[in-house]
Amino acid sequence: MIREIWDDTILAQAQSTRFVEGNHYFPPESVRLEFLTPSRLHTSCFWKGLASHYHLNLDENTYKDAAWYYPHPFIWVRWMRDYVAFAPSVRIEEDQ
DSSP: OEEEEETTEEEEEESOOEEETTEEEBOGGGBOGGGEEEEEEEEEETTTEEEEEEEEEETTEEEEEEEEEBSSOOGGGGGGBTOEEEOTTSEEEEOO
16 A cells, blocks of 8 residues: 555555656545645646646645646546645655
């Protein structure tokens, strides 16, 4: 099992993720959206497309733009649609 954890709160957990450019991308159904709120930030990647971002909300604290996803990725990476990645400051744990 692979988990994204912030301050002992599991934000996402899945049996497998897609690992791209040093980031685990979690399937949308494995992400706990109750901790995320949409951000206005959009960034672009020349080979993935336009990313939308989320703020992370925990314990009355907001961590701006701490996660991102591709709602409409380019066709060659269409598997990425709505998969969520988290900033490096969010801890990854993997069962051995």
